[in-house]
Amino acid sequence: MRDEDDGSLVARAVDGDRRALEVLLDRHADRIHAVCRRVVAHPEDALDATQEAMIAIARGITRFDGRAAFSTWCYRIATKEISYGIIAPYVQWDDAPVDVTADQAIAQAAATRRGGSSLAEAKDFLRDLLDDGPVDAKSVLEDAKKNGISERTLDRAKSDLKIKSAKDEGSLDGIWKWRLP
Numbered sequence: 607m608r609d610e611d612d613g614s615l616v617a618r619a620v621d622g623d624r625r626a627l628e629v630l631l632d633r634h635a636d637r638i639h640a641v642c643r644r645v646v647a648h649p650e651d652a653l654d655a656t657q658e659a660m661i662a663i664a665r666g667i668t669r670f671d672g673r674a675a676f677s678t679w680c681y682r683i684a685t686k687e688i689s690y691g692i693i694a695p696y697v698q699w700d701d702a703p704v705d706v707t708a709d710q711a712i713a714q715a716a717a718t719r720r721g722g723s724s725l726a727e728a729k730d731f732l733r734d735l736l737d738d739g740p741v742d743a744k745s746v747l748e749d750a751k752k753n754g755i756s757e758r759t760l761d762r763a764k765s766d767l768k769i770k771s772a773k774d775e776g777s778l779d780g781i782w783k784w785r786l787p
Contacts, residue, residue, distance in 0.1 A: 608629055608633075610626075610629075612630065612633070612675070612676040612677070613672065613676070615627075615629055615630045616630065616667065616670055616672070616676055619667050620667055620668050620670075627664060627667060630667075630676070631660050631663065631664065634663075634676070634677055634680045635656070635660070637677060637680065637681070638656055638659050638660065638663075638680055638681075638684045639652065639653070639656040641659075641681060641684045641685060641688070642655040642656045642659065642684060642688055645685075645688045646688065655684075655687060655688050656684075658687045659680075659683055659684035659687040659688070662683050662686075662687050663680055663683050663684075666683065673737065674733065674737045674786075675733075678730075678733045678734070678737060679737075681730060681733070681734065682734055682737065685734070724759070725759055725762055725763055725766070727755065728750070728755045728759045728760050728762070728763035729763045729766060729767055731749075731750065731753055731755055731763070732746075732760070732763050732764065732767055732769060732784075732786075733767070733786070735749060736769065736784060736785060736786045737786070739785065740774070740783035740784065740785040741783065741784055741785075742774070742781050742782065742783055742784075743771060743781075743782040743783065743784055744781075744782075746760075746784050747760070764784070767786065767787075768787045769784050769785065769786060769787070770784070770785050770786075770787060771783070771784055772785070
């Protein structure tokens with residue numbers, strides 16, 4: 607069973623095969639935990655966040671539609687679970703207006719702690735952003751910048767993932783869209 611691909615294990619898990627679900631969760635546990643460790647400061651909290659993410663993945667397995675890789679779907683579930691559980695001992699207010707989303711602020715903080723964006727982070731960002739369908743190129747560039755991803759790193763990730771750029775045929779303005787292959 608451990609040699610089976612994610613797709614067949616997901617199908618079996620959706621049909622109620624608990625062992626297939628266990629194999630899937632075990633296979634992706636390290637990556638899910640790595641996502642949680644990047645965002646959560648304390649190791650014990652990262653373990654708790656990992657457990658919550660695994661529970662959410664197990665409960666939501668029937669909603670996995672196969673449009674993205676199972677690992678990408680797990681990443682999205684984990685990041686959502688982490689964002690639900692962010693608790694700070696205090697809030698430090700600033701006079702500056704808030705012009706980023708919570709997800710963008712989390713990504714910027716994580717990138718700052720690690721000393722900048724890496725190619726792997728840029729790839730994860732693009733998979734997550736484009737998972738629901740094509741996005742206009744301008745929005746991709748703006749979101750990447752807000753998430754601390756340089757344009758050069760974004761271009762490398764786009765090339766590695768073989769992301770397609772095409773003009774939106776339904777648009778009179780000729781807006782360029784990025785989409786996963």
